[in-house]
Amino acid sequence: MTQLIDKRDLEYDRLARVQGAEAFLAETDRVAESVHHALIADDSKVNRFTGHLTELRVDGAPAGLADRAGAAAADGDYIARAKEYLSSVSGAIGFAAGEPVEFEADPKVTTTSGGMHVVSLQQTLNGIDVWGMAPKVWLREDGTVDRVVGDTASVPSNVPTMPVVPVETALAVGAAKAAEPIRIEGPFGTDELPVLDISDGFGRLSSQARNDQPMTFEAGAFDEAIPGRLVYFYMGDDVRLVWSFRFSRANGAVQYHALVEADERTADASAPQVLYLQDLTNHVVGGLVVRQNPAETEPALASFPLPLTDYPVKLPPTPLPGFPGPWATQRNGHVATVGNNVRAVDADTGKSFQVDVDAAGNGVFAPNPDTAEQRVTNIFFVCNYMHDFFMMLDFTEEHGNFQTVNFSGLGRGADPVVALAHPRPVFGTANMLTRADGLAAEMNMGLVARTNRHTAMDVDVLRHEFTHGVTNRLVGGLHDANGLREEQSVAMGEGWSDYFALTIRNFFREREHTVVGEWVVDRPGGFRQRPYDDSYPGDFGDIGKATGGLDYTKIHNVGEIWCAALLEMTRRISAELGSKQRGYRVAWQAVVDGLKLTPKNPSFLTARGAILRALKDLKGTAFTEAEYPEVRKAAWGSFARYGMGFDAFCPNASFTGCRAGSGLPPAGHED
Known part of the structure; x- marks a missing residue:
């Protein structure tokens, strides 16, 4: 993925400007009294950029579907329960009195192997999505809410609903940016994609009855038809109405997501600015x-x-x-x-x-x-x-x-996966385009020149x-499979991919293999900075820095830290269980279940919490009650080893402000 334009001020600290951590926690206590059960909030789990809690734990909530005992509850029942509950505790998450609290749900409820039902929500207002704000609600079989995780944001009720920038104008501006030549440096070398001629324009393929409805335009010079819609873009101290487009180029080489000004704040409606442009394609660096x-x-x-x-x-x-x-x-x-x-x-x-x-x-x-x-x-x-x-x-x-x-x-x-073998180098050398459930994924494999x-x-x-x-679908949700967009989130996508590539290879090996892609690049060290052995040097506190010969300002390199932590967890769980086979299987299942629990655009610490909870839910099936304390200790110790301990902190999912911590949770802490 290549980050090209992002006009947000990700160092903006809304929590400090609006109320501060002490007042925030006091509000959580007040809401807990009103709903008559405990709500557990931690100020280290507030997204400082939005000023909203990214994880609200619930203790003692009523069984929302207890009346359906003995009968299978439908997905719609869990969705209704999740939306109702989130509305009732919105003040504990960060919404102020009178602020709109509206959500739509992915119609498919995901279930982990441990039996947790996961409802994926999308924050909306006036029927328009609030971009990037997509929490998940975890519910037990009887409808008891376990926790709410993921990002939300306060959006004023008076934000505009009608664009002043015509969609065709915004499309032309976004397409011009997406058509520019691009240079990407990756593990296989540097690729350059030339400028694209878009002078023929883009005809509309579908009409739009209302502003909040999506529309589609002809592909023109791009590879696929171009979807467009209005969304609200939270920028920190401002919320903008923008046009959202997706542009695909050159055999999946790049797939841009562009957000273009649409509201009356636009200085020149005939020449709006691109506020955000990102390449969504997963490349192998x-x-x-x-x-x-x-x-x-x-x-x-x-x-x-x-x-x-x-x-x-x-x-x-x-x-x-x-x-x-x-x-x-x-x-x-x-x-x-x-x-x-x-x-x-x-x-x-x-x-x-x-x-x-x-x-x-x-x-x-x-x-x-x-x-x-x-x-x-x-x-x-x-x-x-x-x-x-x-x-x-x-x-x-x-x-x-x-x-x-x-x-x-x-x-x-x-x-299905449509897998294409190119007889020559392709842009990015290897890539995977993941679309929503019901739309084929595309894999492109090319020659390393x-x-x-x-x-x-x-x-x-x-x-x-x-x-x-897999990670795009499970974290992103079936609706759009596009839940890894922030810097830490995209980096974890690379880390998860390296983790499975290595552990599948190592399961049947006596000696652990610790490098990726050494054959295709003809280099013993593969295409990562260091081997993934137990002495891998980077940790969470290094994110956003370049020091000691290691550069953690780049997406793939930061992903190495996540992969190293997962590998360490797998080793330690295997040691505690006294079996490599059991350890690998437990770790794999916890990681996959953790993906289902992880909300869109997570930080490392959010995804860490999901894996730890997934491990807890595997108690009694993948390992015994007696083994669980040591398995849990092994997992926490692995994350702490790589700076993701209980006292680690980050203000949001960007590369800014990551603080390492090596502490383990206090006695009595529940994952």
Whole structure:
């Protein structure tokens, strides 16, 4: 991701200007009295930029769905309970009396393997989204609210609802910025995308009955049709009405999100300013397949699909509809690299790799080395492997996984991973575009020009990119899969991806592997600053700084700190449980469940809290009650080792103001 324009003042401290921490906590106590149960707030968990609490813990709330005991509550019941509860405690979160408190919900409620129901909300006003303000409410099976997490903001009731800037004018300004040449420095080298000719303009594809409704414009010189809508943009001491657009370029090389002035504050309605421009794309900074990397193994025959015993995770106790399903579909005596989960093709021809089947219906993808067919086969294999791996960790159809047909009837389907193997370098070298549930994800793999090695043949890179799709969907929510936009959030996306790439590789290895992508860049140290061993040097307090030969001002580098902490947690849990297999499985499940609990645009500390709570909910299933205290201690110790202890602090999810802490929680503290 490349951050290009951001007019917000992220050092703005609304908490200090409006009331201060002491008054804030006093208001929380007052609200607790009015709702007749305990509300637990911590001033270190206030987003200083918005002045609102990012985590409100609840103790003793009534069971909102107790009257449905013995009957399955529908998603709508949990949504109604979440919205009602959030409204009742809005003052404890930071809303002042009389301020609008309006939210719309993602219609799909996510459930963790520990049984927590997670309602994803979007703050709105006048039917218009408040950009970036999307909390989650955690509820137990009976509807008891456990906590509210994520960002909200105070928006005045008198903000404008009608734009003074015509949408076509704003679109032209945003498109001009998105069409500019761009240079991105990444782990594979530097890429430059030339200027795009947009002189032909953009015709409207859909009409807009009301201001709050989305609309769509023709792609023009861009790769995809351009969605546009009005949103409110919280900037600190100001809230602006803006036009929001998304522009896609060059095989998923970049996908810009642009916010352009729309209200009467615009100095010149014929020439509005771009207030925010960000690249949303995640870049990496039976057949003959490479199951590790070419440096370790030659292409070897593997069954499509693999037997479940080949996976490091176990099949859930409750059968999953249609799982495990075939990877490739047989038609007219042929089988191709196209199936329910993945559609892998050569980017130049748009063709899959197809082979004949014998009389028994068997077909073998046996491509020649160093060919387009080999690259397509490898992408197809690894993406299907990752689909099944995460499926067994409960990234299922109801949670927005990538499938053409959803056999459970949950989720939207029609969204496999479309994986493209390019015969030449592509912008960013490797990327993954994740769209909302029901819209196909797109993976692009290209050649590393410096080494003449292809990312489609590097299993680390493929696993890394696929994981971006998982984290974008689980944190972002099914509605837009776009919940990792702030600096710390995007960095964690890179860290989660490195974490799964390495731990899947290490589960079956006696000696831990600690570098990523060493084959494709032909460098023993891979494409990160330091190996991910237990002496990795950076910590949370280094974020935003460049010191000692390490640069933590860049997204990928900051992501290393998050990955290092997760790896340390996995090692320590494994040691406490006395089993590498159990430790890895517990850590993986806690991380995936934690993603479901994590609100949009989280800080490291918010995501840390979600993982710790996910571990608590695994008590009695993944490990015993007696083992839990030591597992919890191992997790807290790992985060503390990397500066994310109980006393760590950050004012928001930017790279500004991160303060390391190595303390453990006090006795009696509940995660």
